[in-house]
Amino acid sequence: MTRKTGDLSRLWHFGFAVVLLFVSILAGGVQAWSKEGHTMTCRIAQDLLESEAAHAVKNLLPDNVDGDLSALCVWPDQVRHWYKYRWSSPLHFIDTPDGACSFDYHRDCHDQHGNEDQCVAGAIQNFTSQLRHYREGTSDRRYNLTEALIFLSHLMGDIHQPMHVGFTTDQGGNTINLRWFSHKSNLHHVWDREILLTAMKDYYEKDMDLLLQDIRGNFTDGIWSDDVSSWTDCDSLHACVTKYATESINIACKWGYKGVKPGDTLADEYFNSRLPFVMKRIAQGGVRLAMILNKVFHHGHAAMAAT
Numbered sequence: 001m002t003r004k005t006g007d008l009s010r011l012w013h014f015g016f017a018v019v020l021l022f023v024s025i026l027a028g029g030v031q032a033w034s035k036e037g038h039t040m041t042c043r044i045a046q047d048l049l050e051s052e053a054a055h056a057v058k059n060l061l062p063d064n065v066d067g068d069l070s071a072l073c074v075w076p077d078q079v080r081h082w083y084k085y086r087w088s089s090p091l092h093f094i095d096t097p098d099g100a101c102s103f104d105y106h107r108d109c110h111d112q113h114g115n116e117d118q119c120v121a122g123a124i125q126n127f128t129s130q131l132r133h134y135r136e137g138t139s140d141r142r143y144n145l146t147e148a149l150i151f152l153s154h155l156m157g158d159i160h161q162p163m164h165v166g167f168t169t170d171q172g173g174n175t176i177n178l179r180w181f182s183h184k185s186n187l188h189h190v191w192d193r194e195i196l197l198t199a200m201k202d203y204y205e206k207d208m209d210l211l212l213q214d215i216r217g218n219f220t221d222g223i224w225s226d227d228v229s230s231w232t233d234c235d236s237l238h239a240c241v242t243k244y245a246t247e248s249i250n251i252a253c254k255w256g257y258k259g260v261k262p263g264d265t266l267a268d269e270y271f272n273s274r275l276p277f278v279m280k281r282i283a284q285g286g287v288r289l290a291m292i293l294n295k296v297f298h299h300g301h302a303a304m305a306a307t
């Protein structure tokens with residue numbers, strides 16, 4: 001869940017807290033890759049940073065996380081309902097037309113009022129271009145580059161969660177209530193968290209380090225190692241984010257929504273066939289976040305075109 005008791009107490013500082021609270025309940029559990037998904041994406045990425053990027057990331061992180069990017073990778077979900085960060089709430093997902101099974105940047109990347117670029121694909125470009133202003137030892141007053149780094153790292157996870165590029169009416173599966181084995185859930189949450197938690201419990205002794213080791217093994221010398229160079233292949237950041245979002249909606253259609261009706265019980269068959277996609281999306285999010293950070297912080301950093 002993205003709403004935490006701490007967030008709520010903050011809201012009370014504002015006069016219209018009750019209204020906001022009500023609106024956020026109505027907006028109903030619009031969730032995100034779980035804590036575990038974001039943490040793993042960021043740990044995979046940080047491990048793949050070249051020295052300049054590794055240095056810049058450490059330099060931008062606040063002291064209390066001891067150089068660990070993953071410690072802050074869920075933060076954008078925790079603040080999205082705070083008054084100060086309300087602007088960020090449309091930046092975690094993309095609503096595509098019901099049944100279209102495609103992503104078109106100009107058609108789909110906007111918030112509910114039609115403001116262009118207000119979606120996860122636009123936001124990744126936004127925070128990446130802010131980070132291009134990074135110079136060690138100077139502080140840019142236009143942007144908070146610590147926040148830009150954290151948002152970028154989080155949103156690279158979100159754009160890879162297939163149901164974050166879902167249909168408009170069902171809010172990326174959030175309104176499709178069903179059962180995951182014996183407990184109540186919804187289709188969005190199945191992809192955010194349930195599949196991952198069931199896998200950790202059944203196959204990895206609930207140990208994220210074991211799972212991460214397995215994921216890394218599979219892209220360095222395993223099922224994805226021939227594929228991994230194509231993951232980072234795209235001509236511009238705009239082309240990259242378009243590719244990631246397109247992959248997500250394709251998986252959402254073929255594997256997320258397919259055959260699922262409200263009230264269904266999803267169990268072993270769904271779990272076993274979808275698990276490989278969840279793992280691959282976490283791996284791709286991490287590898288690609290590292291690629292972007294390595295380019296952005298590379299000396300002279302003209303490597304990645306701005307458009």
Ligand SMILES: *[C@@H]1O[C@H](CO)[C@@H](O)[C@H](O)[C@H]1NC(C)=O
Binds near residue numbers: 087116122123
């Ligand atoms: C870009 O980031 C700024 C905060 O630095 C924010 O106000 C703006 O809404 C963001 N736009 C997008 C498209 O992410």
Ligand SMILES: *[C@@H]1O[C@H](CO)[C@@H](O)[C@H](O)[C@H]1NC(C)=O
Binds near residue numbers: 062
């Ligand atoms: C940047 O954002 C972080 C996290 O919200 C905050 O702790 C820090 O004070 C901000 N820095 C500036 C210069 O505003």
Ligand SMILES: *[C@@H]1O[C@H](CO)[C@@H](O)[C@H](O)[C@H]1NC(C)=O
Binds near residue numbers: 211
């Ligand atoms: C890694 O690949 C093996 C097959 O070689 C597979 O059984 C395993 O589930 C994969 N693990 C992950 C986390 O992708």
Ligand SMILES: [Zn+2]
Binds near residue numbers: 031076092
């Ligand atoms: Zn999110």
